[in-house]
Each structure stands twice: as structure tokens, then as C-alpha cells.
Amino acid sequence: MAQKLLEVDGVGKRFGGFVALENIDLAVTQGERVGLIGPNGSGKSTLVNCLCGTLTNETGNVRFDGLNMNGLTAHQRTRLGMARSFQLPRPFASLSIADNIRVPLLYTVNARAGTHLSSHQIDERCQEFLRLVSLDGKAQKFPRDLSQVEMRKLELARAMAAEPKLLIADEAMAGLSHVEVDDIVALLIRLNERGITVILIEHIMRAVMNFSQRLIVLVSGRKIADGSPDDVIRDPEVERAYLGQ
């Protein structure tokens, strides 16, 4: 059996009296493509924030690549190989597109032991990642010059530039057209083929079904289903959560 890359064990998070996450257990295997779905407010983004260190989970453990993540800051987790994209793109507005990619190269890749890229190599890598998301023509432009879909691609390219083992894409496709969604799904599958484990958080079921090898469903801060996509969407409890009863 393949190695577990991410193990979430009993993770819980409250905001005051509101229980955002309750006793979440899940595991993700190296190289897997996992979809994480759930209605609005079910705790998907809170879970991502707890995984990435933006929020601190009150109970439970997150283990990544064999290491306990509790107490580590967001940038430390990024350096260990956990990258994320944000639900709403958060580009560095005053930096050019190429420089947006340069930041994770300077601060994550170059901060890892045993790697040091020269400025020439960094330039090349920037170009490479921009080509990957077909933004290489806009390297010297600024985030304000990009369209929605290009902004999403920049978001993914920036996460990729940190050379992660695990990529968490938080609603990378919200608000995009049919064709654009296919475009991003194809991109994520390409990244996965490079050996990167991907967790996709998404509302667009067509994208999730095309992408995921396994589906996890959160409802009201609890995990209610975890299994192959076809089984999960036929699960009566999932149907109830989505369609109401």
C-alpha cells in the first residue's frame, strides 16, 4: 500500500460557540487526487486553513509527510511541501506576474536545505511555471491586467512554484465558464501526473467528478462520506445533505 502523505486525526475547530469542524479524520495517499465537497458553510475552507496553518485547530492532529504539523506556522508548512491556492485569488498586486512566481522560489525552494537556485535559474523556473499555465506572454504584466481565469491560473502557478508534495486547491474554479473549468481540471490533472498529490475543494460537480479518484463530503463540520466518487454521490446521507429531505 502506498504511503500516507497527509493524516488528519480528530481535528476540531470552534469559532466561539459555533462548531466549524468536529472530529475530522481523513487520510490522503501519496499521488492521490481527492475531491472535498460539501454545502456552503460546511467547514471546507476552515479545514484547509487548519491544514495549512492559517488557523490553529483546537483538537486533534495533522500529520504531513510523517511530521506533526501542530504549532508550525503557515510558511513553515509551505516549506515542508504543503501548498495552497486561495478561494479568492490573492495575487501580490504590486509585483509583476513573473515576480509573483519568484516569491515562492526565493522563500520556499531556496529556503529548503540543499537547494539554492541562482538568479538565472529562478528566472528560468518562473518562465517554466508561467508556460505551464500559459501565462508566459504576460510575465511582465501585473495582476490587475489579468482576467478571472488567468488570475486563477496565476494562483495555481504560484502554489506550484513552491514545489509542493501536496497541493490544496480551494475552489480554483468558482465563477469560471464551462471551457475554463475544463481548462483548470486539465491543468490539475497534469500537475498530478508530475507526482503531486492534489486535494480539490469544489462546488462544480462536473469538475469534481472528472477530477477525483476519491471523494470526501463534509456537512456541518462533520465528515459524512469518504469513498469512490460514484458510491459517494449515491450515498443517501449525501443526497439528503445536498437536496434536503
Added chain:
Amino acid sequence: MHSGIFLIISAAVGAAVYALAAWFANDYIFFAGYTVLQFIVLATAWNILGGYTGYVNFGSAAFFAIGAYSSVFFHKFYPLPIPVLIIISGAVAGIVGLGTGYLTLRLRGAFFAIATLALAVVLQTLVVNWDYVGGSRGAYIIRPREVAIIGNYIQYLFLIMLALCVIALTSARAIERSRLGYGFATIRDDELAAEASGVPTLKLKLIATTLSGAFMGMAGAPFPYYIGYLEPASAFGLQYAVNSIAMPMIGGTTSWVGPLIGAILLGTLQQVATVTISSAVNLLIVGVLLVAFVIIAPKGIVGLFKDHFGKKS
């Protein structure tokens, strides 16, 4: 351009400025020029934190006064040459910057600005009640008339401040183009995204407050020798806090050129106004210009220039 080459060029420009001032053979040029140079250092220092990382510091006067009062303290305790005092003042102000940063950098936006303002009030109260450095009475510094090699003492002070300008500008420019500069820019743009890209934001913000504080302290170190009599109200003067913010804002905050342009422009204007109108009109000019720039050209003169010539900022 490599930082070493930039240092040589700016040192050459500095030498030319000194030669020009000396050519006038008028002490007043040095006297007024010193103030302008001092504001270049202050504005550049403020910009390292305020412009590069986006954290607005209202307490510049506190760091400036730390530098000035370090000099007063050592003048009484054990007189040292000014360049040594500058290094000591820089270290003291840098440490205070680090400490302030550690306590306040979890605060964002307006809250950080208020905290820095409070720092200035707290420090002023401390100095007012500290007899050794003169307390509320102030302290007299009898400066020598002459200094070896250079001769005239005001020329010596001018030269020191000129050197400090060259160092501050070279450092600011080097930071801007380095890994640190990119890190600072990401903090200014989006701290959450910066962390997600591996940028250790707290550490970088502490580096920025330390550097910024240190340069402000250095700018203040020769001040007691320049003014001859230092009292808390002048060391903690409103003009330092206001000018340190206004000059980079008017010049442009994203590059080292902005504070330089802003300080030369506003500093000179204030000196001219002091002589021709009155010294009280200074802050009025700064205030009006600041409001005008914030409304008309929020990116400052550098921003206007870049927009005009179509170059992207």
C-alpha cells in the same frame, strides 16, 4: 546596477553636493542643507517600514529622539566622536525598533499606527523625567568651533549627514532589489498569501522595524551638536513624525527615489519658507501638499512620472 557601483556613484554625487555647498562659502548653506539631508535619511528610514512593508509608523520622532538623546547621554557620560555616536544611536534605536515591532506587529493598519504614536508619548514622558539628560529643562551641548582637517564644525556635521544619506539610500536600494525586498512587498500586498508562499512575515516585519528605527536613530545622533541645545519638545517635535510620512508619500513609497525626491523638495521648500515667511508656516505647507498628493497622486511623484512615461510601476 550593482550596489557597489551605486555606492560609488552616490558617494560621487555626495562629494559634488559638498563641493557645491563649499563653493558658496556661506555657513548658512551648510546649516540649511544639514536639515534637508537629515530629512532624506529620516524619509528613507520611514520608507523601509512604511513604504516597503506598508506599516505606517507615526512614531518617527521617538526614534529620532532616541538617537539625539543617546548623544546627549554620552556627551555627559563619556564624550565620543560623532561617527561612533551614530553607530551607538543606531544600535539603541534599532533595538527599540525590534522591541516595539515584537509588541505591536500583531496589530494591523490603524492599530499599529496608534501604537507607534503611543511609543513617542511614552518615551517623551520618560525623557522629560530623566534628569541626567536634562529632563524638561533640556541639555546644552557646547560644540567645538573647529574640527581637524575639515575645519568649520557645521561643515563637519553636513559632511557626516551627507555620508549617512549615501549609506541610507544605498541600503534602501539594495533591500529593494534583494530577496528581502520581494518579501517586504508581499507583506505590503497580502500577508496571508505571503505566508502561503513561504515568506516568514513576522521575522521580515521585525527586520524592517529594526532597520527603519536604526536609521532614524542615526539621523538623530548628530542633532544635539547641530542645535546646541536639546529639549524634549524639539527632539520629539511633530515635524519629524509628519515629515517622515509626508516626504515618502509625496515622492512615492515603492522605491528609494521617492523619499529622496520628497525630502529634497519638501525640505528645501521648508527652509525657504522659514527664511522668507516664517518657521511656523512649515507644517502648513507639508499638510497642504500631503493632502493634495494623497488626492491627486497617491503614488507620489515617482508614480506620476512612471504613469506619464508609460512605464509600469
